[in-house]
Amino acid sequence: MLECSINKALRDFNLGVSFYCNDGEIIAIRGENGTGKTTIIRMIAGLLEPDSGSVILNKKYLYDFKSGICLPPEKRKVAYLHQRSTVFPHMTVKDNIGYSLVSKRKSSALIQETVVYWMERLNISDLSGIKGRNLSGGQQQRVALARALASEPDILLLDEPFTALDSQTREIVRSCVKEYVYNLKIPCILISHYASDITDMAWRIYDIERGSIIRDIFTFIKESNIS
Amino acid sequence: MQDRIFSESMDLLQSPNFFMQKSHGISFSYSPFIIVGIIITIGVLLYLILPLVALILRSSPENLIESLYSPVVIQALTLSLFTTIITTILILVTGTPAAYIQSRVNYPGKNFVDTCIDLPIVLPPAVAGFALLLMFGRMGLLGKYLYLFDITIPFTTTAVIMAQFFVAAPLYIRQAKALFSQQDKIFEEAARTLGAGNLRVFITITLPLTWLGLLSGAIISFARALGEFGATIMFAGNLPGITQTMPLAIYASMQSDFNAAITLSIILILISLIVMLLVRLISGGEEHA
Numbered sequence: 001m002l003e004c005s006i007n008k009a010l011r012d013f014n015l016g017v018s019f020y021c022n023d024g025e026i027i028a029i030r031g032e033n034g035t036g037k038t039t040i041i042r043m044i045a046g047l048l049e050p051d052s053g054s055v056i057l058n059k060k061y062l063y064d065f066k067s068g069i070c071l072p073p074e075k076r077k078v079a080y081l082h083q084r085s086t087v088f089p090h091m092t093v094k095d096n097i098g099y100s101l102v103s104k105r106k107s108s109a110l111i112q113e114t115v116v117y118w119m120e121r122l123n124i125s126d127l128s129g130i131k132g133r134n135l136s137g138g139q140q141q142r143v144a145l146a147r148a149l150a151s152e153p154d155i156l157l158l159d160e161p162f163t164a165l166d167s168q169t170r171e172i173v174r175s176c177v178k179e180y181v182y183n184l185k186i187p188c189i190l191i192s193h194y195a196s197d198i199t200d201m202a203w204r205i206y207d208i209e210r211g212s213i214i215r216d217i218f219t220f221i222k223e224s225n226i227s
Numbered sequence: 228m229q230d231r232i233f234s235e236s237m238d239l240l241q242s243p244n245f246f247m248q249k250s251h252g253i254s255f256s257y258s259p260f261i262i263v264g265i266i267i268t269i270g271v272l273l274y275l276i277l278p279l280v281a282l283i284l285r286s287s288p289e290n291l292i293e294s295l296y297s298p299v300v301i302q303a304l305t306l307s308l309f310t311t312i313i314t315t316i317l318i319l320v321t322g323t324p325a326a327y328i329q330s331r332v333n334y335p336g337k338n339f340v341d342t343c344i345d346l347p348i349v350l351p352p353a354v355a356g357f358a359l360l361l362m363f364g365r366m367g368l369l370g371k372y373l374y375l376f377d378i379t380i381p382f383t384t385t386a387v388i389m390a391q392f393f394v395a396a397p398l399y400i401r402q403a404k405a406l407f408s409q410q411d412k413i414f415e416e417a418a419r420t421l422g423a424g425n426l427r428v429f430i431t432i433t434l435p436l437t438w439l440g441l442l443s444g445a446i447i448s449f450a451r452a453l454g455e456f457g458a459t460i461m462f463a464g465n466l467p468g469i470t471q472t473m474p475l476a477i478y479a480s481m482q483s484d485f486n487a488a489i490t491l492s493i494i495l496i497l498i499s500l501i502v503m504l505l506v507r508l509i510s511g512g513e514e515h516a
Contacts, residue, residue: 047416073419086417090435099431103422144417151421 002187006043006053015211021187028190028202036211037191041157045080046073057154079148081161085140089133093143100151118146137164149180156188162197286489294486302468303476314391314452318399319445326403347397355393356461386463387470391452398451402444406437443509450502
């Protein structure tokens with residue numbers, strides 16, 4: 001479970017939000033451009049330090065202003081899917097997906113097995129040896145997702161990750177994320193401009209305006225969608 | 228730069244419609260402004276190229292081959308290559324982390340440190356050599372303590388390398404710093420969230436994405452170190468076989484062995500030409516990468 005309560009002074013306004021996300025739940029953060037959605041995600045991932053507050057994931061402090069805790073991103077076990085492609089251009093698809101496992105010094109047999117599994121799961125097995133820079137936008141997003149899920153994160157942060165995907169791939173990817181979050185019982189935060197992504201995936205929606213949560217909408221529970 | 232102007236003006240002259248050029252989509256015709264510009268360009272070009280032609284014309288192939296085997300040339304060439312390669316390696320090993328820190332870590336007084344690193348680029352080499360002497364000489368600030376341990380740096384091959392490092396390292400650091408600053412941070416951030424620490428991110432992400440630019444910076448530094456004269460003669464002296472690098476040997480043999488001076492000059496021109504071509508090739512490759 002994620003409990004997040006953070007403040008940060010931005011250029012135009014003060015960001016101050018407080019919310020939670022249960023295990024196995026997908027919440028959506030919705031709002032206009034420039035309202036601080038990405039900033040929130042970056043602070044949870046540890047790429048940006050809040051001014052005050054706390055971020056607690058599974059009862060463990062990732063950030064706490066009072067006790068001065070601020071774990072670096074590599075110690076947080078977050079998977080962060082960016083709106084821009086972050087697939088490493090100089091590495092092959094295989095090496096991209098296995099990157100986090102090499103960081104964790106897993107055995108090469110396990111890395112191989114995990115990489116093959118995720119490539120099949122996201123339908124990118126044929127791209128295995130291709131360098132990141134030679135992939136199309138949609139392929140890159142699928143590789144980025146495979147890489148994120150292969151890292152066995154404690155939380156999944158999705159910042160408009162489906163933008164470059166066609167409708168068919170989008171469906172594959174969405175169901176893959178839902179199944180992953182549900183099966184592994186991890187919290188997941190989704191930012192999307194597409195109403196269809198949010199209604200299809202999110203269990204709750206936080207509406208945000210100029211750095212503050214103005215609404216907390218419970219959508220109907222869609223357990224039937226997860227199979 | 229010279230060869231760029233050269234190739235552009237040659238393209239211009241060889242084109243069939245010399246007076247009806249299209250440049251960047253805007254057509255212009257025969258205008259006094261353009262004609263004057265072309266004449267000035269040709270003038271500058273001739274001024275830059277003709278002295279080198281004069282140098283090459285002064286020598287005959289027989290003299291060239293003969294003096295290639297003269298001890299002065301061989302000694303200077305070996306010493307120059309040896310010291311310059313060591314200098315370049317030292318610049319790469321120390322300059323890369325320094326540039327990375329300067330581009331990524333913010334601290335008070337960083338601008339001042341940046342200026343200090345850049346200073347040797349504009350400092351007259353003679354001043355650099357003199358300053359090194361006052362630092363490491365027998366009476367120098369640090370040198371007097373080194374002398375207590377029987378360590379003498381001036382007028383040794385080590386001094387040659389130190390002088391070259393002093394004038395050439397800032398060129399590399401400047402280039403590397405710009406590369407690291409311009410590098411898109413999203414790949415490094417992604418690597419961090421995937422569990423990689425700073426060192427692993429640097430080795431697996433930052434370096435592979437910038438190595439071509441770093442290489443071209445290293446080549447420029449190599450060329451600068453190879454041509455180093457002022458700081459070397461002040462700090463290391465002009466001892467054949469020990470501190471007499473190619474530029475110093477050219478200066479020394481101008482009076483005694485004219486052919487050797489010409490041969491050394493031609494070698495340096497060739498190396499400079501190769502360096503410029505390499506850097507152009509690399510920066511071309513970078514754009515298409």
